[in-house]
Amino acid sequence: xxxxxxxxxxxxxxxxxxxAGFEPRLTAFVCNWxxxxxxxxxxxxxxxxxxxxxxxxxxxxxxxDPLFVIKAFERGADGVxxxxxxxxxxHYTSGNYHARRRFAVFHDxxxxxxxxxxxxxxxxxxxxxxxxxxxxxxxxxxxVRALGPFDAYRALAPEDEAPEDGAPEPAGxxxxxxxxxxxx
Amino acid sequence: MSIxxxxxxxxxxxxxxxxxxxAGTQVIAPVAVEVRTSPSASASAACRHPGAAPVEIEYRVxxxxxxxxxxxxxxxxxxxxxxxxxxxxxxxxxxxxxxxxVEAVPTEFAxxxxxxxxxxxxxxxAVVDKVMNWDYAxxxxxxxxxxTTIINLxxxxxxxxxxxxxxxxxxxxxxxxxxxxxPVAGGYxxxxxxxxxxxxxxAHAERLKSDAGKGGEEPLxxxxxxxxxxxxxxxxxxxxxxxxxxxxWIDSHFEDxxxxxxxxxxxxxxxxxxxxxxxHCFDIVDEEEGVGRGTRRRCWDTxxxxxxxxxxxxxxxxxxxxxxxxxxxxHKFAIYPLKFGEVLCTGCGRCTRVxxxxxxxxxxxxxxxxVARRPSTTTPGAPDTEAAS
Amino acid sequence: xxELRDIARAILADGxxxxxxxxxxxxxxxxxxxxxxxDDADKLIFDARCVHxxxxxxxxxxxxxxxxxxxxLVVKGCDxxxxxxxxxxxxxGRDDVVLIGVRxxxxxxxxxxxQPLALTPENVAPRCHECDVREPNLVDYLVxxxxxxxxxxxxxxxxxxxxxxxxxxxERWAFWTEQFSxxxxxxxxxxxxxLCICERCVAEKTRPQWIEPSSHARGNxxxxxxxxxxxxxxxxxxxECERFCPVGIPLSLMNRKLQQIVAERxxxxxxxxxxxxxxxxxxxxxxxxxxxx
Numbered sequence: 001x002x003x004x005x006x007x008x009x010x011x012x013x014x015x016x017x018x019x020a021g022f023e024p025r026l027t028a029f030v031c032n033w034x035x036x037x038x039x040x041x042x043x044x045x046x047x048x049x050x051x052x053x054x055x056x057x058x059x060x061x062x063x064x065d066p067l068f069v070i071k072a073f074e075r076g077a078d079g080v081x082x083x084x085x086x087x088x089x090x091h092y093t094s095g096n097y098h099a100r101r102r103f104a105v106f107h108d109x110x111x112x113x114x115x116x117x118x119x120x121x122x123x124x125x126x127x128x129x130x131x132x133x134x135x136x137x138x139x140x141x142x143x144v145r146a147l148g149p150f151d152a153y154r155a156l157a158p159e160d161e162a163p164e165d166g167a168p169e170p171a172g173x174x175x176x177x178x179x180x181x182x183x184x
Numbered sequence: 185m186s187i188x189x190x191x192x193x194x195x196x197x198x199x200x201x202x203x204x205x206x207a208g209t210q211v212i213a214p215v216a217v218e219v220r221t222s223p224s225a226s227a228s229a230a231c232r233h234p235g236a237a238p239v240e241i242e243y244r245v246x247x248x249x250x251x252x253x254x255x256x257x258x259x260x261x262x263x264x265x266x267x268x269x270x271x272x273x274x275x276x277x278x279x280x281x282x283x284x285x286v287e288a289v290p291t292e293f294a295x296x297x298x299x300x301x302x303x304x305x306x307x308x309x310a311v312v313d314k315v316m317n318w319d320y321a322x323x324x325x326x327x328x329x330x331x332t333t334i335i336n337l338x339x340x341x342x343x344x345x346x347x348x349x350x351x352x353x354x355x356x357x358x359x360x361x362x363x364x365x366x367p368v369a370g371g372y373x374x375x376x377x378x379x380x381x382x383x384x385x386x387a388h389a390e391r392l393k394s395d396a397g398k399g400g401e402e403p404l405x406x407x408x409x410x411x412x413x414x415x416x417x418x419x420x421x422x423x424x425x426x427x428x429x430x431x432x433w434i435d436s437h438f439e440d441x442x443x444x445x446x447x448x449x450x451x452x453x454x455x456x457x458x459x460x461x462x463x464h465c466f467d468i469v470d471e472e473e474g475v476g477r478g479t480r481r482r483c484w485d486t487x488x489x490x491x492x493x494x495x496x497x498x499x500x501x502x503x504x505x506x507x508x509x510x511x512x513x514x515h516k517f518a519i520y521p522l523k524f525g526e527v528l529c530t531g532c533g534r535c536t537r538v539x540x541x542x543x544x545x546x547x548x549x550x551x552x553x554x555v556a557r558r559p560s561t562t563t564p565g566a567p568d569t570e571a572a573s
Numbered sequence: 574x575x576e577l578r579d580i581a582r583a584i585l586a587d588g589x590x591x592x593x594x595x596x597x598x599x600x601x602x603x604x605x606x607x608x609x610x611x612d613d614a615d616k617l618i619f620d621a622r623c624v625h626x627x628x629x630x631x632x633x634x635x636x637x638x639x640x641x642x643x644x645x646l647v648v649k650g651c652d653x654x655x656x657x658x659x660x661x662x663x664x665x666g667r668d669d670v671v672l673i674g675v676r677x678x679x680x681x682x683x684x685x686x687x688q689p690l691a692l693t694p695e696n697v698a699p700r701c702h703e704c705d706v707r708e709p710n711l712v713d714y715l716v717x718x719x720x721x722x723x724x725x726x727x728x729x730x731x732x733x734x735x736x737x738x739x740x741x742x743x744e745r746w747a748f749w750t751e752q753f754s755x756x757x758x759x760x761x762x763x764x765x766x767x768l769c770i771c772e773r774c775v776a777e778k779t780r781p782q783w784i785e786p787s788s789h790a791r792g793n794x795x796x797x798x799x800x801x802x803x804x805x806x807x808x809x810x811x812x813e814c815e816r817f818c819p820v821g822i823p824l825s826l827m828n829r830k831l832q833q834i835v836a837e838r839x840x841x842x843x844x845x846x847x848x849x850x851x852x853x854x855x856x857x858x859x860x861x862x863x864x865x866x
Contacts, residue, residue, distance in 0.1 A: 066802055067775070067783045070795050074785075075474065087858065097856035100865070101839070103851065105805045107864050108834045109798065109827075112738065114746025123866035136866055152746055158789035160273035160289070161479055240821075260820070261757075270757050271787035345601070448637055449605040451629060454760030455819040469779075469786045483787045484757060490634065491777055504636040538819050540684065541625070541765075542604020 024078040024144040026053045028137075029068055031061045031096075034126045038156035041130035049134040050141035053081065058086065062095025066106040069120060073153045079119045079144035081136065086124040096124075118143040119150065187385065191404060193371040194254065196394045201299060202249040203391055210296040211246040212251045212266055233261055246299070254300060254369075258342045262461030263298065263305040264312075265292040267328045271483040274324075274468065279476035291323035293331040297384075301361060304346075304532040307332075307353040308461030309361030314524040315464065333360040333384050335374070338408075341415050345533030347423035347546055354417035357415065366408040371395065373408045419531070423546050425553040427517070427527055433517035433556035438510075442555060446548060447509030449541045454486030456535035456543070462516070462528045465492075469473075503536040513548065574618060576716040580673055584645050590671050591642025594630050596623040602685035605630070609641060617647070619681065619717065620689035624680045626811040628655035628767040633664050636805035645671035649680070650706025651843045654809040655767040657711060660847035662807075663818075664770055674712030679704070679723025682816070692724050699726040699825070700810050710845045713768060730829045737826065753793040755820040758786065762800060762814035762824055768807045775799060801827040806835045806852035809843050 031052045040051065058064060061084030069080045084101060087147050090096040103122050117184045122142040125133045192200070204211050216239040241257045243266070276287040298306075313329065316322040339355040348354055357573060358364050362381030365372040374392070376382045385392060457463040467485040472478040485492065488509065493502045500507045520528035529545075536545050581593040585608065595617040597606035603622035608614055626705075627646055630638045638644070648656065656672060659665040679692050679701035690696060699817075701723040708715065725753045737745060760776070776784045776796055784799060785792030808828045815824040835841045838861055841852040 040846075065783075067795070067799060071783060072800060074791055074795065087862070094856065097858070097860070098854070100860050100862055101853055101856055104838055104861070104864065105831065105834055106802060108838075109801060109805075109831065110747065111742075112830050113749045113798065114742045114744070116742055117864070121866065122864055138752075139866075150742075152750075153791075156750065156789070156794055157473075158271070158273075158479075158787070158790035158791065160481075161473055162275075271789055271792075381613045445637075448607050448641070449630075451761070451764040451817070453764035453817055454759040455700075455761045457819060458757045458759040459819055467786065469782070470788060471782070471785050471792075486760075489760065491773075500792065506637040536601065537685075540817050542599055542601070542684075544600055547600055 004134060022149060023147065024052050024141060024149070025076060026079040026081060026140060026144060027077040028053050028055045028081035028083065029058060029061075029064050029072075029073040029080070029156065030055055030125075031063075031084035031091075032057050032059050033091040034089065035083040035133065037127035037132045038125045038129045041128065042133045043130075045130050047130060047134045049137045052141045053137050058093035060090065060092050061099035061103075062090075062092065064099060064102075066102065073150060074156075076154070078150045079121070079140055081121045081123065081140050083100075083123040083125050083133075086126055089130075104140075108183070114152075116147055118147060130155075187376065188384065188421075189366075189373040189375040189398075189405065189408070190385065190392050190502055191368070191371060191373055191398065192392060192395050193398065197254075197365070197372060197395070198249040198252060200388060200391050200520065201246065201252050203388065204297055204299075205246065205249065210294065211299055212243055212263070212296065213246045213256075213299040214241050214248065214257070214259050215244040215251050216240070216253045216255075217242045217244065225525050230320065243298075243301075244303075244484065252299060254337070256337060258532065258534070259305075261459055261555065262308060262534070263301060263334075264308065264464070266298070266332075267309060267325055268312075268464055268466070268484075271515060272324060272482050274480045274482055276479045285336040289324070292325040293327050295331050295333070298332060298334040300365065301334050302532065303336045303339055303355060303357045303359075303361070303364075304348050304353055304530040305461045306334050306336050306361035307348075307357055307359040307530045308532075311462050311524075311526050311528060311530065312464050312521075313360070314526065317518075318524075331554050333363075333380050335363040335365060335381075335384075336361045337372075338364060338412055339415060341418040341422075342533065343537075344422050345536040345544075345546055346419050346531060347533065347549070348531035349416055349419040350423040350425045350528045350549070351427065351529045351531045355419055356412035366412060368404045368407045368411070370398070373404055388526075423531075423550060425549050426557060427521070429556040430549065430552050431518045431527075433552060434514055435522065443510050443513065444506055447505045447543070450488070450505050450509050450539075450543050451541050452490060452505050452508060453490045453541075454488045455538045455540075456512075457488060458484060458485040459534040459538050461530060461532055461534075487515070508541075513552075517549070517552075577619055577673065577675065578614045578617050580714050580716060581608060581617055581645065582611045584671060584673075585609070585611040585614060589643075590645035592638075593617070593623075593645045593673075594627050594638075595619070595647035595673075596627075597627065602683075602687065603689075603746070607638075607641065613625075619647070619675045620684055621679065621692055622684045622689045623649070623680045624682070624684045624812075624816065626652045626655060626765075626767055626809075626813050628652050629661070629765055629813070631656065631659060631665060631670060632767065632770055634770065634772065643669070643671070645673055647673045647675060648676045648709055648712065649675055650709035650845070651809060651811050652767075653706065653709040653711045654843050655811060657812065657818060657845040657847040658807055658809060659767050659770070659801065661849075661851060662768075662770070663785065672709075672712040672714075674709035674715045676705075676708050676715065676717035676720055677701075678707065678720025688852075691695055694724050694727040697723050697726050698812060699728075699730045700812055702726055702729055703731075706845060711847075730825055731833070733823075734826055734830055734833070750790055750794065750820050753797050754790045756788055756793040756797065757820060758788040758796065759818060759819060761817040765813045766804070766808075767811070767813075767818045768804060768809070775803075797822070797824075797827070801831055804828060804853075805831045806839075806841055808832065 072080050084096050123136045241259045242257045272290050278285045316325040341355050358377040363376040363379045365374050376385050465485045466482040468482045470480050494500045516528040582588045593608040596603045597616040598618050605618050616700055680698050681696050682698045702725050784795045812825050835852045839852040
């Protein structure tokens, strides 16, 4: 696994710090009917876009709990994308209307708490908007790359936590599990 | 071994703290902390209630000797957090293929010193030692206890909610501690009460000789004894109970309306248990922190929480606040004494001060004491004691 | 005071309610009292120390209060808004409770005083300044004399929020992470809140475990944000959560910020009219979405 952090930090043209070699990790929570299909269309259309985004499919944006976003940050995401059907096009009629209010409150609160709003991107992307999905992804990745790794969230980790993957093997007894399948 | 008390001035006491810090020893002591601090003055103003006390006293790891607060106010939280932290790793796991590696946590700790501890907080540690070594020796608790030397500072009694003398402690007791500082004219008298305490005095003999002979004319021993007796009297004036008859009454009056209806105003918020020096219940959680890796932690829990006794079946034997609060009184003043010979309370009064719903342990204990001492139960609606037992 | 006691006595005597929940004077200041006997009505007081929002005792999970029988509750105007919240969410029927409203001129921040103090900018509860229900609505009885306006606090909650918002993001983050690091996860904030009524709180969900239960900074951030979000549009600003917090986290700043957000975006102001729908759970086709690409 390549290093996600660099020893050098360069200034970008706009004065924003650029971490050379830093590739941000983004998680995207998208609705099945519109954005997921739109992302699929972007893929089948062979549109070029940043590959930093891991997509998690949900039936509807109305299912998205702000806790999903918080959990993504806890687990190492540098940025998050939340995307679904345009208002009036929700497969379940009103899921995205409820989501819109929930996201607005969440967005404003996170900014109040001190999280840069460019780390969380909200969008409406329909099933036919493969190009828009490409643009949303590229812009989100560029924003987060400019902001750098979300070290501030990582710094909340307790001192006694197990280190991330890539760290040396912990000392300790290896106990065989009953599990037949491999972890990775 | 009998060593006469050592006189030291405040500056020598601070120099002693500086010696410890200079040697790399962790020192825990009461420290004045600015309430609701912030890096920014205006954001700080955002959180300060104008006119409210700008500082609070808390036990903290001492950064420098000047920070040691000797004002004898009561720290917000007790010493418990340094022996049973609010959250503590028990082990870490990492799954690799079909094996799981479990990494144990260290159970030995670097020596540390607590300076100017409240006697009620140290006494609480001795009380909790019993359950921590009952059917299982808790290595983390014991490891921290073994590594720590505790020097109490005799207490003047904070206010009307202190009742240490009613529950087997006192403002000058050394239960659970290793030495005691008593304020006298011009400084303090320091005396050790355990092997660890004497070893501490010996290790710092040079520093502690600094003020020999500077004590002044009046015999300091008498002054110290008077100060401590006066404090004990103040505490006793707040509450006096016959702990044995209280215990017996609680044990035989489980359904008594006096006990059963104690908690009608209690919110089950658990603030009392978090500030209590003797409450020690914890939950164990496995927190997955990544794919196939995580940490098993224990964290403070409270018997006042609705799900504290929720069974996997869905049954909850204590599913209303009255039964949960009764349990608190029962555990502290009947069950624990019956099992371990001491009340699970040292009378610090924090629970009463922090309860904004008005639950008042002094009032509750006084009420139980009154009915406990009556020859027969006269509480309306309760069964007659003779008939019940 | 005698007006309040007379009404309470009469209600208990003729059985309109089995318990009157109000405030009494005790060893450590004002506190809630549960008067079940007409003679207990003499314990009832109302003064500036009566800060407690007694609506928390209407929480349907409080079996030990419900078993006392039909409740008559003494409420200030701000408290009545919490009753409206419960009615709005069908946790209560209006006929399930008798409400005795008291005219209020503001309360102190602290209840644990031997005597009530005159209100000053330093000791007044910050929320009282903006109160629009000094004469509570929604009540069955209204007692007390009209009160003078409470003093303006030295710094209002809105001013404190503005001070915080004038700081850059990094400083706000440092501020909140420091505040949340004090949290010991006692859940006093949740237990005392009249609108925290969920039978099982999301914080106790373990399969999967969304909110880490340990009181480290990361778990605390998740809990405190979730608590605030779940109260968006529901919090009445009574300040009990902050008052009960044993470690002094300024929760009123978070709660008030959320009130500002729903007011600014959806024109919603906390109301004691249960017919007015709450903003979250409701929607309009033309809701602002300037933050959505």
